[in-house]
Amino acid sequence: MKLDEAMLERRSIRGFTREAVPRALLEEIIELAMRAPSSMNTQPWHLHVLTGEPLERVREGNSSRMLAGVPPQREISDHGAYDGPHRERQVEIAKQLFGAMGIAREDKERRQDWVMRGFRQFDAPVSIVVCFDKSLTEKGTIAHFDLGAVTYGLVLAAWSRGLGTVINGQGIMQSPVVREHAQIPDDQVILTCVAMGWPDDSFSANAVRSTRRSVDEVARFVGFD
Numbered sequence: 001m002k003l004d005e006a007m008l009e010r011r012s013i014r015g016f017t018r019e020a021v022p023r024a025l026l027e028e029i030i031e032l033a034m035r036a037p038s039s040m041n042t043q044p045w046h047l048h049v050l051t052g053e054p055l056e057r058v059r060e061g062n063s064s065r066m067l068a069g070v071p072p073q074r075e076i077s078d079h080g081a082y083d084g085p086h087r088e089r090q091v092e093i094a095k096q097l098f099g100a101m102g103i104a105r106e107d108k109e110r111r112q113d114w115v116m117r118g119f120r121q122f123d124a125p126v127s128i129v130v131c132f133d134k135s136l137t138e139k140g141t142i143a144h145f146d147l148g149a150v151t152y153g154l155v156l157a158a159w160s161r162g163l164g165t166v167i168n169g170q171g172i173m174q175s176p177v178v179r180e181h182a183q184i185p186d187d188q189v190i191l192t193c194v195a196m197g198w199p200d201d202s203f204s205a206n207a208v209r210s211t212r213r214s215v216d217e218v219a220r221f222v223g224f225d
């Protein structure tokens with residue numbers, strides 16, 4: 001698959017088949033993603049690839065704590081509620097996803113069910129927990145940039161092999177649970193996770209194509225003419 005095609009066609013996948021993902025394929029994807037640039041080539045990333053029983057325990061712990069009202073416990077600062085244009089875009093994608101799934105605005109039960117699916121990492125057969133070296137926390141936010149780059153690499157490399165992904169902040173909302181069942185070493189910080197598997201083509205939300213701002217709105221060209 002050409003790079004342009006992968007970048008254009010990729011979208012977040014939130015419904016997966018039960019088919020397992022071979023370890024060799026995951027290793028290939030990770031190897032490719034790690035060609036990502038990083039500050040001074042520090043490569044501060046650590047990837048914990050979960051499947052089977054440990055992933056089930058993470059899903060269970062994450063979901064039951066959220067249901068019990070345990071406040072989210074992430075290891076990076078919480079973005080809180082979005083306002084203004086960011087909130088508008090958040091609402092737009094939510095409307096698109098709920099629309100595709102036929103979930104009405106007043107259908108509290110199905111909306112809650114959707115949120116719980118997120119905490120279960122959309123029942124994906126694989127979850128890659130993306131961490132960075134804790135020693136870098138005193139050096140600002142540059143490691144977050146590096147991890148963003150490697151994560152996009154993972155997502156694109158997976159897509160070009162027919163695998164679907166969704167970067168899934170909800171999946172690490174209860175990070176102590178992830179830390180325990182994935183046995184994350186104390187010298188690493190959990191940033192996010194990526195749910196991955198074979199897309200279920202009958203799952204309507206998988207067809208949703210999110211919008212993007214125009215180049216005119218985003219980019220300024222200085223000194224061109």
Ligand SMILES: Cc1cc2nc3c(=O)[nH]c(=O)nc-3n(C[C@H](O)[C@H](O)[C@H](O)COP(=O)(O)O)c2cc1C
Pocket residue numbers: 010011012013014093118166167168169170171192208209210
């Ligand atoms: C840091 C980050 C965290 C995300 N967390 C979630 C999440 O918890 N649940 C979810 O459904 N999607 C999550 N997403 C996916 C975004 O909603 C999605 O990328 C965005 O709506 C654009 O859609 P697209 O990926 O289909 O282009 C996350 C994306 C990023 C980059």
